[in-house]
Amino acid sequence: MTDVHSERWQAEVDSRLARLELRADEAALTDASLGGRSSVAATGEQDYPDLDSWVHDYFCATFWRPLGGEFRWCSKWQEHREAVVRLDALWCSWKALRRDPALGLSTWFHNFLDPQLLVLLGARGPFVSCSPERHEL
Template sequence: MEPVRVPDSRLASMQADMAKLMDLAAQHERQLDDLSAAPPTPDSPFAAYGLPGFAGLPPAPAPPEPRPILELEDEEYEDELDALSDWVDDFLMRVYGAEVTTAAPWCEQWQEHADVVAWLHALWLAYQQHKEAEAGLSGLFVWHRDFLTHAMATVRAAGGPLSACMTDPDRPAHRLLPGPRPSNRTTSAIEEPDEPGERGDHGESGELGQASG
């Protein structure tokens, strides 16, 4: 049986294809070695599933630390207030709102009461923390006992920040109660200072008066 002769042009093409396949196989082998050698890092998005991370890639950025809402400004504040409003309207008041009365007032424009916003935002942050698995099975009980009860009693107190607002669900009302005036120390600090040399002139005139006397 005579051997099969392959044309030189086709033989060169087959050799080039074989070289490409060998290079591709070598690349795959190196990738498999990297994946098997790299342990899962805490910041790897695959660590929770027991899968290794990708070597050479930067760790996933940590989520931003929560900040009190009154420390936020402009668009950042508006975005946080929108998210808080969704939680308050769709969950908090729907479940724990109870009836609006003179003993438990409410305001449909509560977002304009800075102290109420601060209270409810802190309550929301505590809820997010205590509903996580790390808080344990009693996490939400602790939230009810230590956070929800106290916050709602303060926000909806008869003499609280919403006492001048809605006390009847059929009669919506909204009024911001004026806060106390600044202390004397604050008001005196913003007053215009004495003219330069005024105290010195007074002192010198006093000394001259004593000398002449």
């Protein structure tokens, strides 16, 4: 190999190595920010085999709000048909969008979660007659 070809080859190898190191650093930062879990493990679909487990273990744990005033929730949410339909739509869209590494969750937050939270937890939403002490349809 001539010196020119050798230099080009070495430059290409160095460039590829730098890109791989950058990807490894980004992956390590992501892993560290998730407490050592990958994004799939942190929000793992396998952890939520049904709507009930997703609502209990992910939705309620992640999007908790202090109840009263403008925020309402009912521990018997499964008995509120509107809430079930809305939560099921959120779960299905979350399962699909969370796999998009670029804009998936951001899109889910903006287009799905945020508008639904306003209705689901709102003072005029499906839990309007419920309180932490009382369930009423």
